[in-house]
Amino acid sequence: MRSGFFLSSLAALSLLTACSSSVELRYYQLPQPAVVSVQPNATAPVLYVEPVMVAAYLNSNSLILQTSTVELHKTSQHQWADPLDQQLQRLLVNGLQQALPAYRVTGQQPAGDVVRLLVQVEQFHGQQQGIALVSGRFHLLQGDKVHSQSFQLQLPQPDEGYPALVDTLGEGWQQAILQFAAAVGTFSPVAK
Secondary structure (H helix, E strand, C coil): HHHHHHHHHHHHHHHHHHEEECCCEEEECCCEEEEEEECCCCCCEEEEECCCEEEECCCCEEEEEEEECCCCCEEEEEEECCHHHHHHHHHHHHHHHHHHCCCCCEEECCCCCCCCEEEEEEEEEEECEEEEEEEEEEEEECEEEEEEEEEEEEEEECCCCHHHHHHHHHHHHHHHHHHHHHHHHHHHCCCC
């Protein structure tokens, strides 16, 4: 009788442990703004957008939350649906094509003398206080001409939670894209 009670207790404990250890993963992607088809002139100057580089700690599927001035927490249940660098790259190419209709913006390396944009993302995470951080450096290059500049955005989250964080990070990235577009316009102005 005792062994039956022990076995049923062990089975109940195993069932409770299995239930409590099941973790529901949630996947996120950055907001995708509506894309308006832009057909630049075939003779338009080319802007080559090199693959976006992200800091090593961002190079995972986990969303990152800063819990103190020195501590970063990689979430285990809240994950990027696609690698972050790939999402940032797609949004960057599309956003620049919208913002710079006089250019042919491409993520495929073309031949010849073109304007190149290299973006390095150093921060792309939330703070526990409800702030989204988007920062890094970008470089414009053409021949021996180089322009480097940092970007740093701190945006308050309108609501709590990871969906609001992802939306706010997406908004920050769109603002950064507009900064890059303005820099391209002054670095290599297109004659009208």
